[in-house]
Amino acid sequence: MKKTASAHWQGGIKDGKGTISTQSGALNKVPYGFNTRFEDQPGSNPEKLLGAAHAGCFSMALSKELGDAGMTAESIETRAEVTLDKQDGGFAITAVHLSLHAKIPGADRAAFEKAVETAKNGCPVSKVLNAEITLEAVLDSSL
Template sequence: MKKTASAHWQGGIKDGKGTLSTQSGALRDSPYGFNTRFADQPGTNPEELIGAAHAGCFSMALSKELGDAGMTAQSIDTQAEVTLDKVDGGFEISAVHLSLRAKIPGADRAAFEQAVATAKSGCPVSKVLNAKITLEAVLED
């Protein structure tokens, strides 16, 4: 299985602008640029998209792990905070922090924690990132 996305860019780094599109059409010519990445201009940026991908991937992986343990989530809500640091004249994504809130009727706490750990290390987006990945998990009543 292969999925595609594309970027179009015009101009210099600070005055240029670009668009991002995905095969599915979820993004179609979505604007991005220096100000959407490093300031508060409306639009998207690569770090935000990596965060969305990681949160979505982890949530689906957790659903699978919970199912394998005989549990079904009423809800799984994951937020990803992606850290972009300036290093050696450039930038790197140094960390991703996942915050999970899950409602799982009748959940066994130990089985939940094992499912969370397995999903964190096993989701394909976690595997592709060369960043420190941390996680805070809350099992709601």
């Protein structure tokens, strides 16, 4: 299974503007720029999108793990805090902290903790943070 997303950017790093879209149309030319990424202005940026993807993926994975353990969540609320740090030569995403609040009537604490750990390590977005990244590049330098 393959899904696609795309980004369009025009201009320089500080004065430029871009949009992000997904194949499904859930995101359709959502604007982003330097101010939404580095100046905490309203809008989207890659770290927020990664955080949303990680929180959603983890929540679904946890639901599956809970079901496998005979539990059903009434609600799962997950918040992802993505850390972008300045490093030598640029920036890097150095951490993602997930905060979970789950309401599961009659849950067994040990089984819950095992399900949480398995979901944290096993959700596809957790895994992609260490994935091989491949790239194909095409340059159009015509005027």
